[in-house]
Structure formats: structure tokens, C-alpha cells
Amino acid sequence: MRVWIDITNSPHVPFFRPLLQLLAEDGHEVEVTARAYAQTLELLELNGIEHRVVGPAHGGAGAVAKARAMAGRLPALRRFASGRRFDLALAHGSHEVMLAARSLGITGATAHDYEFAKLQHHLGLRAATRVVFPDAVPPERLKRFGVDPTKLRHYPGIEEEYYLADFEPDSAVLEGIDPRKVLAVVRTPPDVSLYHRHGNPLFADVLERLGRDESVHAVVLPRTAEQRSSIRARGLPSLHVPEHAVDAQSLVALADLVVSAGGTMNREAAALGTPVYTTFAGKLGAVDEMLIREGRLVPLHSPDALALRKREGPGERTRRDPRLLLELLLSAG
Numbered sequence: 001m002r003v004w005i006d007i008t009n010s011p012h013v014p015f016f017r018p019l020l021q022l023l024a025e026d027g028h029e030v031e032v033t034a035r036a037y038a039q040t041l042e043l044l045e046l047n048g049i050e051h052r053v054v055g056p057a058h059g060g061a062g063a064v065a066k067a068r069a070m071a072g073r074l075p076a077l078r079r080f081a082s083g084r085r086f087d088l089a090l091a092h093g094s095h096e097v098m099l100a101a102r103s104l105g106i107t108g109a110t111a112h113d114y115e116f117a118k119l120q121h122h123l124g125l126r127a128a129t130r131v132v133f134p135d136a137v138p139p140e141r142l143k144r145f146g147v148d149p150t151k152l153r154h155y156p157g158i159e160e161e162y163y164l165a166d167f168e169p170d171s172a173v174l175e176g177i178d179p180r181k182v183l184a185v186v187r188t189p190p191d192v193s194l195y196h197r198h199g200n201p202l203f204a205d206v207l208e209r210l211g212r213d214e215s216v217h218a219v220v221l222p223r224t225a226e227q228r229s230s231i232r233a234r235g236l237p238s239l240h241v242p243e244h245a246v247d248a249q250s251l252v253a254l255a256d257l258v259v260s261a262g263g264t265m266n267r268e269a270a271a272l273g274t275p276v277y278t279t280f281a282g283k284l285g286a287v288d289e290m291l292i293r294e295g296r297l298v299p300l301h302s303p304d305a306l307a308l309r310k311r312e313g314p315g316e317r318t319r320r321d322p323r324l325l326l327e328l329l330l331s332a333g
Helices: 012-026 038-044 065-082 095-103 118-127 159-161 201-211 225-233 248-254 264-273 286-293 323-330
Strands: 004-008 029-036 088-091 107-111 129-132 152-153 182-187 216-221 257-260 276-278
Touching: 004 012, 004 095, 004 152, 012 088, 012 159, 029 038, 029 248, 029 286, 065 095, 065 159, 065 323, 088 095, 095 107, 095 118, 107 152, 118 323, 129 323, 152 323, 159 264, 182 201, 182 248, 182 264, 216 248, 216 264, 248 264, 257 264, 264 286
Parallel strands: 004 029, 004 088, 088 107, 107 129, 129 152, 182 216, 182 257, 257 276
Antiparallel strands: none
16 A cells, blocks of 8 residues: 555654554555654654655644644645555544545544543544544543544554564663663653643652752653753753753663653653653543553652652563554554
């Protein structure tokens, strides 16, 4: 088949990396489009994934700005795909490509693992031919988005256990980090996401707690340039903010703990066996609820509850075959 993949956010890059390899092995022709947002383009380059940037960048935090950006990107995606004779469009939550594909008569399949991204789902899930979610997400939570049993496909576990199945951490990421210090990896809140509009004062307290502890080396991974500047302006000596995209999965795998105000890095830590705390201020999805019940994710209510200690060895990992994810997505074609 001729397959079109649209990648619009940093976490989509590792998700599609093994799937792109499998598609190539199976003889499919693939073209990748992308949106300039966060570290998406840098990560595509780091992973050697050929791509074309299509349309304007992310619209920012406001609903009006998001709508304006989508209005500019949709026709750009349609122009890109017109005449290319794609058989299938794939995404991980890119509602824009699902809308563009449907308008061009192209079958579309999208994966997702968070059921409360309302605006995104009202557009993307309705437009998609096939919708793929973890089986932790109850089907009734997706019905309001036009997802019925004929459209929905479930898989066991979490997606990070699939796309990290062949991953082995590179210790080169530890260069310059004192091995005697507690290595904490910190992910900032998704401030520009409409599903996360509640503010997160706890996260600021976490930065203060880690940033003033001389026994800690905290690598903070911001989503935007504004977040990077804001964190650096705090002048906290134990906080270290990379200038560019880094091998975050290796950092997470080798860290003593992870604290994330988002979702993907929490689940990557759980899949890699690293102790992880969530300060997510939005509505918890079914996947995070499951991980909390299993003790693989710890809700953080106070920075004083952080266990700042060195790990004695690697944690227990869960690995699953990414071909299952690919087969579920391709079942739409």
C-alpha cells in the first residue's frame, strides 16, 4: 500500500519509529508529513525519518489560535496528498490528517491513549475509519465521539510497551552527570493543550524542591522555548535544561526517578521500570488510572513525598510486539 503518516507532536516520533521499520520491511511505500511543534522536527531528524513539513506550526494555547492554525494546515495537507494516490492515512491523534484524508476519500486510522481530549476527538475520531486504543479505555467513554464497535480496535497493555520493545538505553546521555547524585528527569506540563487548562502550581513546587537539593541532578525537558526560558530564569542550581532535543528514552531508563506533568513520559517510565510520579493537573485517563492501581505510577500531592534516592539496578520492563499495533492500524485499509 501507499501509506501517509502525519506526525504533529514529539511523542508521535517514537510511536511510529518501529512501525515505519515494519512498513518498510513489508514493502509498503510511506510518506511522512509533520508539523513544527515542540521537539517534533528535531526528533524526526535524530531518528533519521524523512519527512516534509506541511502547513503552519502549532497554534498555541488559545482555542481561536488553534482553529486558525488548523484552518491553514488542512488545505495544505489536502494539497500535499492530492494526486499521490494514498491508500491509507495513519496518525496518532492528528485530527487534521484524518479530516484531510476523509475529504479526499482516503481511508484513515488513528491511535490514541487518552480519551478526554474532547475537541481533538470530536474531529479526529469521527473522521477516522479505524480507531485504536488500549483496552484499559472503556468503549463507552468513546461513544460520544462517534466510535462504535465496528470502528474501535483494542490492544492489551500500553503503547509504550510496544514502541519501546526493542529499545536499549544509551549510557552516553549520562555524560556530564555526577553518578553520585540522584538523577531525576522532569517533564513540564502540556501548557498549550486544551485538555490541560487548570494550571499546575504543584509542578513549580517540584522544581523548587529538586532545584535546591545539592544531591540531585534534575534534567528538565521543556515542551516549548517559553518553558525553557522560564525554568532557566529561576536560577535553581540543580536544574539542567538541554538546549535541544535529547535521547529522552535513555534518560528515563537510566534515571533514578521521573516526575512528569504530562502523560507520555510517565508511561514510558512505567514501561521501562523506572519509578515515576505524576503531577498531571488534567482529568486522569483510564490508562493512568490502571497504572496507579498497579503501583506503576504514583500520584504526587507534595514535593516532600518524592523519594530521592539512587536506584540499585534497572527496573522490570514490559515488552510487547509492535506488529500488533501496526496490524490494528492497517486493518482499516
